[in-house]
Amino acid sequence: MDKYEVMATKTTPYILLDPQSGELLLAGESWPENAMDVFHPLFEKLDEYFALDKEQLRVEVKLDYHNTSSQKLMRELIFRLQHAKDSDKTVILNLYYLDGDTDMMEDWEELMDDMSLNYQILKRTD
Amino acid sequence: MFSFDVHSIYRLMRDNHIQFSYKGPITRDVLASLGDAIKEKLHRDDCDAKVVRRVFSILVESAHNIFKYSSEQVLSEETQKSTGIGLIGIGKHAADTFVVFSGNIVSSEEADDIKQRLELINSLSREELKQSYKTQLKSGTVSANGGAGLGLYEVARKSERPIDFSFTDLDNGNKFFEMKVYVKVEDQNG
Numbered sequence: 001m002d003k004y005e006v007m008a009t010k011t012t013p014y015i016l017l018d019p020q021s022g023e024l025l026l027a028g029e030s031w032p033e034n035a036m037d038v039f040h041p042l043f044e045k046l047d048e049y050f051a052l053d054k055e056q057l058r059v060e061v062k063l064d065y066h067n068t069s070s071q072k073l074m075r076e077l078i079f080r081l082q083h084a085k086d087s088d089k090t091v092i093l094n095l096y097y098l099d100g101d102t103d104m105m106e107d108w109e110e111l112m113d114d115m116s117l118n119y120q121i122l123k124r125t126d
Numbered sequence: 127m128f129s130f131d132v133h134s135i136y137r138l139m140r141d142n143h144i145q146f147s148y149k150g151p152i153t154r155d156v157l158a159s160l161g162d163a164i165k166e167k168l169h170r171d172d173c174d175a176k177v178v179r180r181v182f183s184i185l186v187e188s189a190h191n192i193f194k195y196s197s198e199q200v201l202s203e204e205t206q207k208s209t210g211i212g213l214i215g216i217g218k219h220a221a222d223t224f225v226v227f228s229g230n231i232v233s234s235e236e237a238d239d240i241k242q243r244l245e246l247i248n249s250l251s252r253e254e255l256k257q258s259y260k261t262q263l264k265s266g267t268v269s270a271n272g273g274a275g276l277g278l279y280e281v282a283r284k285s286e287r288p289i290d291f292s293f294t295d296l297d298n299g300n301k302f303f304e305m306k307v308y309v310k311v312e313d314q315n316g
Binding site: 035065067068075100102110114 | 154183187193207259268279280
């Protein structure tokens with residue numbers, strides 16, 4: 001599979017799913033009219049990735065801001081990661097927040113509330 | 127012909143400390159420009175980053191409500207999708223309080239639904255609100271138009287409560303829905 005890369009716009013995030021390095025990166029802002037337009041193509045690529053003989057995926061989420069509909073789809077993303085983990089893949093998940101953005105930190109805590117997937121919520125230093 | 131004077135709009139905005147207001151189709155480009163303008167303005171005023179983010183977030187969720195639920199719709203040229211018409215804006219309610227206001231026309235059925243949801247949200251304690259948000263986040267799926275049913279909860283979570291709202295009856299049976307949301311400058315600590 002090819003590298004999947006989507007450039008950021010004012011309302012949609014930068015997305016990179018690199019099968020070479022085994023990394024998924026989300027960065028920037030996510031508040032499109034319809035968050036499904038952003039996440040559903042990514043979900044298809046993730047399915048493709050997990051169908052490969054890859055053992056690991058590292059997920060780095062460095063969003064500055066995301067709206068509620070994006071948060072809902074982040075949850076669907078986490079479900080997919082959880083499913084991959086349950087199928088014996090190693091998933092490393094790092095959710096970042098900007099220094100002082102306790103609202104975002106809480107968003108991530110709520111997102112992961114009832115998940116058994118290992119994750120870290122980290123303060124961004126970039 | 128035009129029967130208004132610009133000065134009256136100027137005075138209305140000045141006297142009510144309205145920093146900006148927009149009325150029209152709430153397209154993605156409009157929203158992105160408004161977002162930039164607000165962030166820049168609030169940063170220039172030396173506003174706490176957390177307040178800027180909250181005001182911005184409330185603006186986004188309010189605007190998304192308009193383009194999904196407004197009964198006045200136009201076809202957006204950028205996306206070839208239908209977009210709601212409404213009014214959104216930001217002002218200073220007091221020295222330490224911002225107000226994000228929005229208004230749009232809704233059907234009477236939609237009005238009943240919004241009223242019920244806002245009354246419920248206004249009746250919840252902070253802790254109950256947090257729980258309800260979580261329940262809503264975990265249940266159901268995103269609707270075809272991208273709605274997650276979380277917008278009003280998010281608005282409530284990030285503002286002083288209660289959320290101020292009202293409906294005005296219009297001639298054709300529709301209602302004008304308006305909402306004012308207050309954000310305090312000092313940290314509310316959730």
